[in-house]
Each structure stands twice: as C-alpha cells, then as structure tokens.
Amino acid sequence: MTPSPAVKAALSSQAIETPSWAYGNSGTRFKVFAQEGVPRTPFEKLDDAARVHAHTGVAPTVALHIPWDRVDDYAALSDHARERGLRLGAVNSNVFQEDDYKLGSVTHPDPVVRRKALGHLLECVDIMDATGSTDLKLWFSDGTNYPGQDDIRTRQDRLAEALAAVYERLGEGQRMLLEYKFFEPAFYMTDVPDWGTAYAHCLKLGPKARVVVDTGHHAPGTNIEFIVATLLREGKLGGFDFNSRFYADDDLMVGAADPFQLFRIMYEVVRGGGLTPDVAFMLDQCHNIEPKIPAIIRSVMNVQEATAKALSVDADALAAAQAEGDVLGANEVLMDAYHTDVRPLLRALREEWGLDPEPMAAYRRSGWAERIVAERQGGQQAGWGA
Ligand code: LRH
Ligand code: MN
Ligand code: MN
Numbered sequence: 233m234t235p236s237p238a239v240k241a242a243l244s245s246q247a248i249e250t251p252s253w254a255y256g257n258s259g260t261r262f263k264v265f266a267q268e269g270v271p272r273t274p275f276e277k278l279d280d281a282a283r284v285h286a287h288t289g290v291a292p293t294v295a296l297h298i299p300w301d302r303v304d305d306y307a308a309l310s311d312h313a314r315e316r317g318l319r320l321g322a323v324n325s326n327v328f329q330e331d332d333y334k335l336g337s338v339t340h341p342d343p344v345v346r347r348k349a350l351g352h353l354l355e356c357v358d359i360m361d362a363t364g365s366t367d368l369k370l371w372f373s374d375g376t377n378y379p380g381q382d383d384i385r386t387r388q389d390r391l392a393e394a395l396a397a398v399y400e401r402l403g404e405g406q407r408m409l410l411e412y413k414f415f416e417p418a419f420y421m422t423d424v425p426d427w428g429t430a431y432a433h434c435l436k437l438g439p440k441a442r443v444v445v446d447t448g449h450h451a452p453g454t455n456i457e458f459i460v461a462t463l464l465r466e467g468k469l470g471g472f473d474f475n476s477r478f479y480a481d482d483d484l485m486v487g488a489a490d491p492f493q494l495f496r497i498m499y500e501v502v503r504g505g506g507l508t509p510d511v512a513f514m515l516d517q518c519h520n521i522e523p524k525i526p527a528i529i530r531s532v533m534n535v536q537e538a539t540a541k542a543l544s545v546d547a548d549a550l551a552a553a554q555a556e557g558d559v560l561g562a563n564e565v566l567m568d569a570y571h572t573d574v575r576p577l578l579r580a581l582r583e584e585w586g587l588d589p590e591p592m593a594a595y596r597r598s599g600w601a602e603r604i605v606a607e608r609q610g611g612q613q614a615g616w617g618a
Pocket of ligand 3: 413446448449
C-alpha cells in the first residue's frame with residue numbers, strides 16, 4: 233500500500249496523550265495486584281511515559297491527576313518532562329475521593345462542601361498555569377442513589393454555578409473539557425450522565441468549554457461514533473478518554489474489546505476534520521493484571537492503527553456509493569478500509585522517524601522493565617483503591 237503524503241502527514245502529526253495513573257498500580261474494588269518496579273513519584277511516571285514516547289514517537293504528552301500527582305514544584309515537574317522530550321498534558325481534577333463528597337462535590341447540598349470542591353477545581357487551573365497545560369478535564373462522580381434523595385434541577389443549578397466560576401478563571405489558551413458518565417458511583421441519577429447534559433453546559437459556558445468522550449462511559453450498544461460526529465459538527469468535541477469496555481467502565485486497553493468500534497469512531501473524527509490539536513486524544517486506562525508500559529505502548533499503537541485505517545477510507549468511492557443509494561457498495565468501501573493491514577505503513581513511518589519499526593519488541597529489548605524492578609522499591613498506586 234502506498235500512502236498518500238496527506239495520510240503520512242496526518243499520522244505524523246497525531247499525538248496520543250498517556251495518563252500518569254496508568255503507570256501506577258491499580259485494580260478493582262476487590263484487589264490491587266501490586267507490580268514490581270512501578271513509579272514511586274510523579275517524576276518516575278514521566279520517566280516511564282518517556283519510554284512509551286521513545287518507542288512510538290506519538291505520545292509526547294502526559295495527563296496529570298490531582299491530587300494523585302501533587303508535587304511541591306510543578307515547574308520542576310515540567311522541566312523533568314521537557315528533559316525527556318515530553319510535555320505535561322491535561323490536568324484532571326479529582327473531587328471524588330474525600331469523605332466530604334459523599335453526597336456530591338459541586339452539586340452537594342451543603343454550600344461549604346461546594347466551595348471546597350470549587351477551590352480544588354480552581355487550584356487545578358493554578359497548576360495548569362505552572363505546568364503550561366492547556367486543558368482542564370472535569371469529571372464529577374456527583375449524583376444520587378435514590379429517587380427523591382435530592383432535587384435534580386437544583387443540582388444542575390449548582391453545577392452550572394461552579395462551572396461558570398471555573399470558566400471565568402481560565403486564562404488565554406486554556407480550555408475546560410467536561411466529561412460525562414452514565415452511572416457509577418451514583419446508581420440512580422448522575423449529574424453529568426451523558427453528552428447532551430455536558431453539551432448543554434458547555435454551550436452556555438462558551439467556546440473554551442468542550443465535551444470529552446470517554447469511550448467506556450456509555451450504556452451497552454450506544455452508537456459512540458454518532459456522538460462524535462455530532463459534537464464535531466457543533467465544534468464542541470474537546471477530546472477523548474480512550475479505553476475499552478466489555479461490561480461497564482472497565483478501563484481496558486483501547487481497541488482491545490472492539491477494534492471495529494474504534495475504527496468507526498476514528499472514521500468520524502477524520503470525516504469531521506477532527507484530526508487537529510483541537511481534539512485531544514487521551515488514554516484513560518488502568519492496567520491491573522498486565523505489565524503497564526507495554527500495555528500503554530500497545531494502546532497507543534491501537535489508536536494509531538485505527539487512525540491509519542480511517543485515513544485509508546476511499547472518500548470519493550464512499551461518497552459515490554452513498555449518493556447512488558448503493559447500500560452494500562458503501563458498506564464495502566468502509567469495510568475495505570477496516571480490513572486494510574496498516575501495520576507495514578506504520579512500520580515504514582517509524583523507520584522514517586528514526587525509530588525501531590516494532591515498538592513492543594524494542595521496549596522488551598531495552599532492558600527498562602528489568603531496570604525499574606531493580607531500582608524502584610515500594611511503587612505507588614494510582615489512587616484507585618489507595
Ligand atoms: C471516571 C474517569 C475520569 C477520572 C478517571 C480516573 O470514571 O473516567 O476520567 O478522572 O476515570
Ligand atoms: Mn475518563
Ligand atoms: Mn472512567
């Protein structure tokens with residue numbers, strides 16, 4: 233397959249952000265299986281992320297989660313990243329792990345708790361100022377477990393008030409990305425359960441507010457690519473939290489459970505002109521039983537392969553078949569692209585970039601896995617189940 237210069241350029245400019253928390257220990261609420269050699273500090277998480285970028289060439293930024301990645305000196309953390317060819321990416325807020333937030337954070341009935349949660353969100357913007365990060369990612373676990381527990385509409389008012397205060401605080405070039413999730417930990421009603429709710433808030437806030445699509449946050453059978461197409465059409469897609477799910481919010485490797493869905497999503501991204509720095513391609517995963525760094529390398533490659541396949545769709549042939557109402561022909565054009573083996577193209581591209589064409593093998597040979605086991609004692613948990 234001879235890729236067009238446009239396809240090569242698109243693949244060369246794509247950047248996939250890895251999450252700091254994927255490098256640390258994690259598990260389910262039943263058990264964290266600690267691994268040897270995991271990072272003990274946010275600085276060491278960056279050291280691992282640098283290996284992912286070194287072998288793939290397309291993972292130059294790392295998302296932080298506060299307070300999991302709280303440090304005294306964020307400028308030093310930025311420097312540490314820069315020295316390893318990385319930059320700090322989205323700052324993820326965390327208002328879901330303190331006792332005070334039992335009934336919610338920014339939607340809590342008590343104004344004292346709401347003020348505390350807002351204070352944390354504003355602190356995250358301060359951190360962005362120090363790190364040079366442009367995106368604040370907001371996910372709220374807020375919701376209720378029982379009908380009547382709290383007033384749905386009043387909680388939306390409280391949410392809108394907090395979001396407006398954060399929006400006001402954003403500086404030049406900074407954005408806020410609002411993430412939705414249909415349930416968990418709230419089981420009856422979640423305050424930001426779906427893209428419609430997130431979109432409504434972002435629309436009211438203004439152009440710096442965008443919606444984040446976490447692929448694991450939908451009910452089974454949801455047509456996620458439709459959501460992507462719609463948000464892109466409205467100029468409101470801020471980015472992705474990529475992962476795979478079989479059942480609920482499984483946080484497995486992106487492209488592992490349903491590579492065809494990932495292809496369909498990436499096709500809508502390409503179709504909607506979303507392969508730009510305006511759309512953040514982030515991973516949000518936890519590697520509970522598999523070795524973490526290779527799992528992240530594999531995930532980055534899965535996104536890259538789905539992107540390459542989406543770029544291989546013969547747009548003219550597809551448009552012609554669609555215009556003729558050729559149902560099977562149109563479907564065949566899309567499936568041809570999905571079935572294209574893009575791995576030779578990506579190997580060739582990596583060679584052009586001066587990288588080993590096989591990132592997984594190169595990582596295995598690098599000796600990094602053995603080195604961190606020898607050098608790091610008492611690694612850190614990501615924060616989940618800590
Ligand atoms: C919530 C979520 C959100 C959090 C992350 C750790 O399920 O997807 O993005 O910040 O997990
Ligand atoms: Mn997420
Ligand atoms: Mn999630």
